[in-house]
Amino acid sequence: MSKYWSNSIKSVETYVPGEQPKGGNFIKLNTNENPYPPSPAVAEAIRCAADERLRRYPDPSCDSFREALAGYYKLDKNQIFAGNGSDEILAFAWKAFFEPGKPIMFADVTYSFYPVYCKINSIDFETVPLNDDFTMPVEPFFGSRGGVVIANPNAPTGSCMELEDIERIIKNNPENVVLIDEAYIDFGGKSALELIERHENLLVVQTLSKARSLAGLRVGFAMGDKDLITGLEKARDSFNSYTLDTLALIGAAAAFEDEEYFLGTRNSIIRTRGEFTDELRKLGFDVVESKANFVFASKKDIPALKIFKKLRENGILVRHFDKPRISNYLRITIGTPEQMKETLQVLKKLTQNHIDE
């Protein structure tokens, strides 16, 4: 604490990202990174662009990347905003669309950055309890006073909503923005993108950090009515004119030109997720049905923290959240089949020893 800090900085509890260990040879299943490298086309495009051009500022409007996305998603460029990861876009959205005194709504168990954005922007919020099976309820989100934020698939549960339920929520909040955070949508969920033409209050946020294997490049994007996009641009232009560097813009555009690679790696993860879920259940774990690149699992008779520690001792990092309702769960990122096999071996031994104890 310093006397030079503002009151808001003194009181905020910041978001804590998953551990990025510097040494060691960990199997890293704790931050939902993709186990496969990005498309070779991305690295190639970046290598070609790392030259004299870096002396110039990037294009502040990110046009070439937005045009690539517009072509890919069949949208107009002015329905797309590009940002430094989806987190930055969320930060801009809180600033642009939510108002102190008008509480927004999100689930009680969801991405833990949402309450941080609320606190730092003095935005009140109400949490909506997930159903007992961790699926997202629908009606409780109707008629919010300030806006709605839903991660779909939800994190850290992996549970995914039907599009018709999302549309009901949008229709029942005509005066407020409904933000659908689709960081994990490419792993089997159905995007709300197709609803943006019909609903000017819908903002869909996606990222290249997960299904596109580009967490290291920091690129996300939002799609919605052009007036919402202009709102995000105004928030950005009151903060930092250029948040995407030249190499990130070029690499990100290249990622959308290699569909075959994208589908191949994405489908591998979906397949591995299915196999890993089956094996976990055989070991007696409760596993939430996941449409993301992770599973959320619990073993009633073994404390999650004990499993967490045992995995760590064996060089395997997963994520544990010490929070109400989910403190006995672990979020385990889907890696390669080999990595999941190693993980299962540790878990098998642990559950066996536990029975023997």
Place this chain on the structure above:
Amino acid sequence: MSKYWSNSIKSVETYVPGEQPKGGNFIKLNTNENPYPPSPAVAEAIRCAADERLRRYPDPSCDSFREALAGYYKLDKNQIFAGNGSDEILAFAWKAFFEPGKPIMFADVTYSFYPVYCKINSIDFETVPLNDDFTMPVEPFFGSRGGVVIANPNAPTGSCMELEDIERIIKNNPENVVLIDEAYIDFGGKSALELIERHENLLVVQTLSKARSLAGLRVGFAMGDKDLITGLEKARDSFNSYTLDTLALIGAAAAFEDEEYFLGTRNSIIRTRGEFTDELRKLGFDVVESKANFVFASKKDIPALKIFKKLRENGILVRHFDKPRISNYLRITIGTPEQMKETLQVLKKLTQNHIDE
């Protein structure tokens, strides 16, 4: 205007960066970019890093880059913060150190992003008039109620303060942060860096966009007491955990390992600035004494906007600010000797024709 925008977004007047033309073959002297490419070591480091690593999140603490800076500036790593350009660091500083109801002070003619940061964060401000010769006064900054921000060298004037005057301002604001924005310090000014050990309320902000030729990479850094650095980290971690991508971190560190290249290009710009200033004065221009990579110049008898347009017709972009006190000035970035020669030829013809008219 959209009914979904927050009140602060509805009312903010955003910062407008200099034009980044997409076509044409302009001599671009409008955004203070460096005319020389970055060190070849930077491009090489980036090309080597554009690989499988991109699937992983960057190091959120930016340790390797901060360690490179710590070695270069003889500081401790925890006295350094790394951000997405100095603009992002300024945005975090406004959030971390300034408070609604406690007005901050900055010059009436200075970087035009400062009032935008104030507006979006509901921070009041008082402007201190520059002296008639555009130098920065000292005593008027004593005893601010909320903090002081000084660009040194100042933009768009290029004028630079003595370090002892800066220290007097710091000493006379013991309860508030004094932020020295040193985006242009490497072109001949003396950095306030040496004062940070003595003054825990001093924050020095620098960038790689100007003297390091890396505007396209979006990297800036701040130096100060470790408690101020922690304040910036808290602002960042309430916004976006990773704002510097893997390639930017690696390229930025490499830029500080090639001192010879840095000094060579920097000295060329200083030399060209001197020659260009002399020639402008021969043509009858008033030129503010500059320690930056630009000059601020005016010709009493020719409207700046007319000169601006004539230069543009000839493929030369410079910057004009339609603002009180400076509307008859142009800010001209220092390019290569050849580019400045071309610029002078157009200006010579223009001043000659003006006399003939």
